[in-house]
Amino acid sequence: MNTLFTGRTLIELDETTSTNTHATQLIKHGKTPEGTVVWAHFQTLGRGQYGNTWEAKRGKNLTFSLVIHPIFLSTEKQFYLSKITSLAVLAMLTEYLPASQYDIQIKWPNDILVNKHKIAGILIENILRGSFVQSSVIGIGLNVNQQSFKETKKAATSLSILLKKEFDLKTVLELFCKHFEALYLNLKQNKFEWLNKLYLNNLFRFNEFANYKAGGNIFNAKLSAVEESGLLVLTTEQHEQLKFNFKEVEFI
Ligand code: BTN
Numbered sequence: 001m002n003t004l005f006t007g008r009t010l011i012e013l014d015e016t017t018s019t020n021t022h023a024t025q026l027i028k029h030g031k032t033p034e035g036t037v038v039w040a041h042f043q044t045l046g047r048g049q050y051g052n053t054w055e056a057k058r059g060k061n062l063t064f065s066l067v068i069h070p071i072f073l074s075t076e077k078q079f080y081l082s083k084i085t086s087l088a089v090l091a092m093l094t095e096y097l098p099a100s101q102y103d104i105q106i107k108w109p110n111d112i113l114v115n116k117h118k119i120a121g122i123l124i125e126n127i128l129r130g131s132f133v134q135s136s137v138i139g140i141g142l143n144v145n146q147q148s149f150k151e152t153k154k155a156a157t158s159l160s161i162l163l164k165k166e167f168d169l170k171t172v173l174e175l176f177c178k179h180f181e182a183l184y185l186n187l188k189q190n191k192f193e194w195l196n197k198l199y200l201n202n203l204f205r206f207n208e209f210a211n212y213k214a215g216g217n218i219f220n221a222k223l224s225a226v227e228e229s230g231l232l233v234l235t236t237e238q239h240e241q242l243k244f245n246f247k248e249v250e251f252i
Contacts, residue, residue, distance in 0.1 A: 005181070040063055048123060049246070082124055118155055125139070145167060206223055230245075
């Protein structure tokens with residue numbers, strides 16, 4: 001591993017329920033130096049956002065959780081962990097997918113899309129201590145070698161579908177760790193403005209009008225900002241600002 005700490009403690013498992021759950025257990029037992037990665041070849045109870053499940057064919061994709069202890073980060077700023085993680089996945093994908101052919105974007109809050117198809121999902125679970133983040137379990141599911149997805153996951157893609165070859169999972173994981181570490185060190189140095197710019201520059205639909213659904217209504221609005229807390233700000237044609245938390249709004 002070509003990093004200072006990220007992925008240096010690597011726990012590789014044949015199978016577990018969920019790497020996020022496994023990592024959380026390890027934290028409880030004090031067994032997770034900064035940068036510990038729990039990587040499983042198969043999850044029996046892989047978890048997605050909003051209580052969804054996360055499915056990946058055995059041995060085909062990357063399903064792992066990275067543990068960090070960002071005690072310097074105040075709870076109001078915890079969304080920066082989503083930002084740096086999405087940016088690290090994006091930076092890693094940029095090494096494989098030439099920008100001339102592939103549009104890699106972050107879909108708020110932290111899905112990663114390639115040409116509008118989802119290639120990765122992120123589930124971050126923070127353990128808070130007072131007003132700081134004591135530990136963070138950053139779970140990532142990245143579609144690498146899986147060739148087909150369920151009918152319900154039609155909008156999914158993988159590196160292998162896009163580039164028509166197989167990838168070594170460990171190499172992809174190492175590349176992610178390298179990019180994550182660089183971004184995390186920037187966060188530690190309070191480079192908030194720089195990170196915000198990078199996030200917005202790569203955000204799907206930023207400054208564009210599109211349709212959204214909230215509280216049973218479908219409306220047209222411009223994605224105008226993401227607040228520091230992570231709230232999505234949509235501005236309607238009537239210049240009304242609407243703010244949404246995760247789960248409260250649907251992109252349609
Ligand atoms: C989503 O898009 O809904 C988030 C999916 C996150 C999946 C990853 S796979 C590794 C880690 N362990 C889990 O149980 N979930 C995350």
